[in-house]
Amino acid sequence: MSTFSSLSLTQKSNNDNTFCRICYSFSSEDLIPMPCKCRSTIGHVHRRCLSRWIVAVRKNACEICHSVYDKNVVKVHSRNFKTMFCSFFFGPIPSLLRFSLCMMCFSYIGVFLCQKLSIIYEPFEEVMVDAGDIIERLSFLDAVIFVPSIFAYIHLAKMSFLNFQRFLSSLHNWWNQNESSNSNRFEIVL
Incomplete structure (x- = not known):
């Protein structure tokens, strides 16, 4: 907030008899306009009072006009349980899990093919030389x-x-x- 705007706000608050709607103080130091749609005599608040109010109420909306505080003025850095839960299950783990499952599926398919080829080529002893070569290749591929x-x-x-x-x-x-x-979960910027 620039010096000029804080001076004009101080002069305006002293002239209009505006007060902080939370602590009801006529002190104009650090008095800012409410970051909601409230105006007139209840349209100002101390920065410190607003910070304490948001912590106490744990809401990012005005209790009088029910409008959400302006995001450019009140930046809430809250972490709720849902975002922490989703960050655990939708992070890098699923991609690694998919890769691992694909590799395991390929290895099981290789083992299955080796077993089937050994059963198919067992009765044919004259072809066993070729089947052994195929089984060796498949077992190497499986490994x-x-x-x-x-x-x-x-x-x-x-x-x-x-x-x-x-x-x-x-x-x-x-x-x-x-x-x-x-x-520390939010900051009031003006």
Whole structure:
């Protein structure tokens, strides 16, 4: 807020007998217009009083005119439980999970094909030389597909544990918020 606008606001508040609608003080220091649709004598508030009011009421809307506070004036930095919950389940974990599941599916398909080919070529002993070669190739392909899926699964387990630990930490911080941490959740900009 510029010096000129704060001076003009101070002069205006002294001339109009405006007061803070929360503390009912006629003190014009740090008096700002309400960031809602309220005007006239209830249209001003101290910045400090508004901060305390938002913390106490835990709403971002005016109780008189029911309009949401102007987002350019009151910037609320709240974290609710839903956003923390969604950030845990819709973060990088699903993409790693999809990759791991695809690798496991490919490895299981490879194992299934190896078993089926060994059953198909068992009765034909004269063709067994060719079948053994095919089975060796398929088992090598199965190993090539299966080994990275194991590492992907280990990485998935590690990342999900770390993400769950971070989620529990943020949930703990959210649960144990005290009055001083609540005051840092928003800022009043004018």
